[in-house]
Amino acid sequence: MYEGLDLERVPRHVAIIMDGNGRWANARGMHRTQGHAAGEPALFDVIDGALEIGVKWLTAYTFSTENWSRDPEEVEFLMHFNVDLLQRRRDELHSKGIRIHFIGERDDPRVPQDLRDRINDAESLTRNNQGMHMVFAFNYGGRTEIAQAVRAIAEEASAGRLDPASVTAQSIAARLYLPEMPDPDLVIRTSGELRISNYLLWESAYSEYVFTPVLWPDFDRHTLVDCIIEYQQRDRRFGGAEDRSGPGPAST
Ligand code: IPE
Numbered sequence: 444m445y446e447g448l449d450l451e452r453v454p455r456h457v458a459i460i461m462d463g464n465g466r467w468a469n470a471r472g473m474h475r476t477q478g479h480a481a482g483e484p485a486l487f488d489v490i491d492g493a494l495e496i497g498v499k500w501l502t503a504y505t506f507s508t509e510n511w512s513r514d515p516e517e518v519e520f521l522m523h524f525n526v527d528l529l530q531r532r533r534d535e536l537h538s539k540g541i542r543i544h545f546i547g548e549r550d551d552p553r554v555p556q557d558l559r560d561r562i563n564d565a566e567s568l569t570r571n572n573q574g575m576h577m578v579f580a581f582n583y584g585g586r587t588e589i590a591q592a593v594r595a596i597a598e599e600a601s602a603g604r605l606d607p608a609s610v611t612a613q614s615i616a617a618r619l620y621l622p623e624m625p626d627p628d629l630v631i632r633t634s635g636e637l638r639i640s641n642y643l644l645w646e647s648a649y650s651e652y653v654f655t656p657v658l659w660p661d662f663d664r665h666t667l668v669d670c671i672i673e674y675q676q677r678d679r680r681f682g683g684a685e686d687r688s689g690p691g692p693a694s695t
């Protein structure tokens with residue numbers, strides 16, 4: 444199907460930082476918002492490609508908790524664009540058997556009510572779907588996600604329902620936005636920026652990162668596959684020792 448891709452070792456969860464929309468638009472003398480609009484077909488081609496090769500979980504960063512600091516006009520555009528996109532694309536995703544999830548602060552009063560309603564509707568509509576999980580990280584920040592998990596633990600402890608001495612990493616993992624989401628195997632960032640920008644901080648502890656200079660609107664299923672091929676060349680060790688298949692050290 445795709446030369447060089449090992450279909451037996453496709454990552455279960457691919458998480459993407461879709462970056463570079465503004466630069467893509469600037470390079471064409473367009474407004475930044477036109478860059479965001481041009482990012483939509485890229486995302487939907489990637490969704491189809493992910494379905495085609497058998498990715499089980501796909502997460503896309505659509506709005507960070509830091510993106511509120513942008514020009515109000517751009518923030519307003521992004522909010523409406525997200526409502527509009529869900530309206531137009533929800534049934535299409537549903538018909539492909541995709542289960543839609545949102546992670547992030549959806550109840551933030553700055554998020555328009557109609558967008559919150561659409562988010563809840565999309566999740567309920569697709570609740571029983573058995574195909575790929577599509578996660579939108581919207582008004583998402585990794586530090587906020589961890590903080591709200593810690594707050595939940597503190598509340599349970601102060602109500603006497605949890606012994607503070609029993610708190611482990613697993614206690615935090617169980618209180619993240621979507622506890623059933625497996626950790627990402629691969630995190631991809633487009634546009635050449637080499638940073639994490641508050642994305643999936645807890646979940647990506649052992650993820651492989653692939654950075655590509657391609658600007659998001661130019662990304663598609665083929666660039667996705669190129670990133671996955673790069674991932675397949677990595678040796679994931681999770682803190683263990685290198686896996687040497689040759690003979691072990693000579694015994695004395
Ligand atoms: C990513 O593209 C989309 C969002 C953050 C919503 P940018 O808007 O960050 O594009 P650049 O990085 O300015 O080119």
Ligand code: IPE
Nearest residue numbers: 460461462504505506507640
């Ligand atoms: C990260 O991109 C957020 C999204 C892609 C939604 P940014 O463009 O906001 O990140 P920085 O500001 O370059 O770190």
Ligand code: MG
Nearest residue numbers: 462463464465
């Ligand atoms: Mg950016």
